Amino acid sequence: MRKILLTGKNGQVGWELQRTLAPLGRVIALDSSGLDLADVDAIRRKVREIRPHIIVNPAAHTAVDKAESEPELAMAINGVAPGVFAEEAKKLDALLVHYSTDYVFDGSKQGAYREDDAPNPLGVYGKSKLAGEQAIRAAGCNHLILRTSWVYGARGKNFLLTMLRLAKERSELRIVDDQIGAPTWCRSLAEITAQILAQLYMPGASEEDMARVSGTYHLTSSGSVSWHGFAAEILRLAAVQPTPRLVAIPSREYPTPAARPLNSVLSNDKLLHTFGLQAGGWQENLQLCMQERGSS
Numbered sequence: 182m183r184k185i186l187l188t189g190k191n192g193q194v195g196w197e198l199q200r201t202l203a204p205l206g207r208v209i210a211l212d213s214s215g216l217d218l219a220d221v222d223a224i225r226r227k228v229r230e231i232r233p234h235i236i237v238n239p240a241a242h243t244a245v246d247k248a249e250s251e252p253e254l255a256m257a258i259n260g261v262a263p264g265v266f267a268e269e270a271k272k273l274d275a276l277l278v279h280y281s282t283d284y285v286f287d288g289s290k291q292g293a294y295r296e297d298d299a300p301n302p303l304g305v306y307g308k309s310k311l312a313g314e315q316a317i318r319a320a321g322c323n324h325l326i327l328r329t330s331w332v333y334g335a336r337g338k339n340f341l342l343t344m345l346r347l348a349k350e351r352s353e354l355r356i357v358d359d360q361i362g363a364p365t366w367c368r369s370l371a372e373i374t375a376q377i378l379a380q381l382y383m384p385g386a387s388e389e390d391m392a393r394v395s396g397t398y399h400l401t402s403s404g405s406v407s408w409h410g411f412a413a414e415i416l417r418l419a420a421v422q423p424t425p426r427l428v429a430i431p432s433r434e435y436p437t438p439a440a441r442p443l444n445s446v447l448s449n450d451k452l453l454h455t456f457g458l459q460a461g462g463w464q465e466n467l468q469l470c471m472q473e474r475g476s477s
């Protein structure tokens with residue numbers, strides 16, 4: 182039976198992966214109490230004990246602003262740990278699936294970022310995630326680095342749930358309208374991850390096929406919107422009464438410890454051409470997520 186080591190099982194993406202990976206093998210799902218990614222020796226011990234065929238690593242230090250004041254911890258979890266997983270994966274001939282971010286880019290490009298565009302992160306979080314990508318590539322294991330953006334879901338900490346809460350508490354919401362990106366439902370990320378793996382491990386698929394597709398892919402919803410536009414769509418779908426007034430503001434009127442890219446849009450063409458997969462439109466996915474949330 183194929184063994185899949187999954188980290189961050191209680192995170193947005195990790196939670197969904199527990200379900201989508203289940204048909205592909207025996208999922209050994211860990212949270213930070215089962216494996217602390219800041220502890221290199223613990224990572225090596227755990228991987229050597231489990232001897233997984235696939236390692237799926239959605240765990241990360243995802244607090245973008247907090248990372249500015251704890252750069253060592255962010256670097257340990259996001260920059261060093263992925264490389265350790267990759268070294269261990271290489272020894273086991275295992276595949277490493279890892280998630281990265283639009284924040285590896287500085288957002289100055291006109292148009293959607295491709296996988297081979299030069300990264301230039303603006304903050305500690307983006308720098309630490311980029312270091313993680315580089316460490317994986319240097320280790321030379323078969324890997325999929327899936328860069329995504331603006332992740333939300335029906336649980337956890339995310340923009341959708343923050344907007345729904347604030348909409349009940351406030352009569353006016355001031356939301357940034359000069360940062361553009363693609364809100365991505367954690368469930369579609371987990372489903373596409375499983376579909377990629379199903380292709381890679383289908384009967385007849387070879388080691389060469391795996392090595393050929395090993396690399397970095399962008400995986401987000403299609404389309405793009407500002408945070409303000411995203412908030413407007415959330416409020417429209419939620420039909421909160423009375424509806425708070427939405428005010429569009431520039432980023433400079435909402436200062437945060439970490440600078441964020443103005444353009445976070447990623448091109449998903451490589452994923453589509455390689456695997457024939459795409460995540461669907463951001464509005465359609467938001468609607469599905471909110472329906473699911475309403476029915477639960």
Ligand SMILES: NC(=O)c1ccc[n+]([C@@H]2O[C@H](COP(=O)([O-])OP(=O)(O)OC[C@H]3O[C@@H](n4cnc5c(N)ncnc54)[C@H](OP(=O)(O)O)[C@@H]3O)[C@@H](O)[C@H]2O)c1
Pocket residue numbers: 188189190191192193194195212213214216217218219238239240241242243258280281282283310328329330331332333337338367
């Ligand atoms: N959220 C976004 O908007 C976004 C955007 C672009 C890319 N991404 C990337 O997508 C991936 C998944 O993000 P997400 O939103 O699902 O993250 P999330 O909900 O914040 O979950 C992160 C998980 O990481 C785990 N974790 C944190 N520190 C750890 C440590 N020291 N040891 C072990 N586990 C630790 C946490 O586990 P515990 O709960 O047990 O502490 C948590 O469950 C990440 O790689 C992230 O960088 C996210």
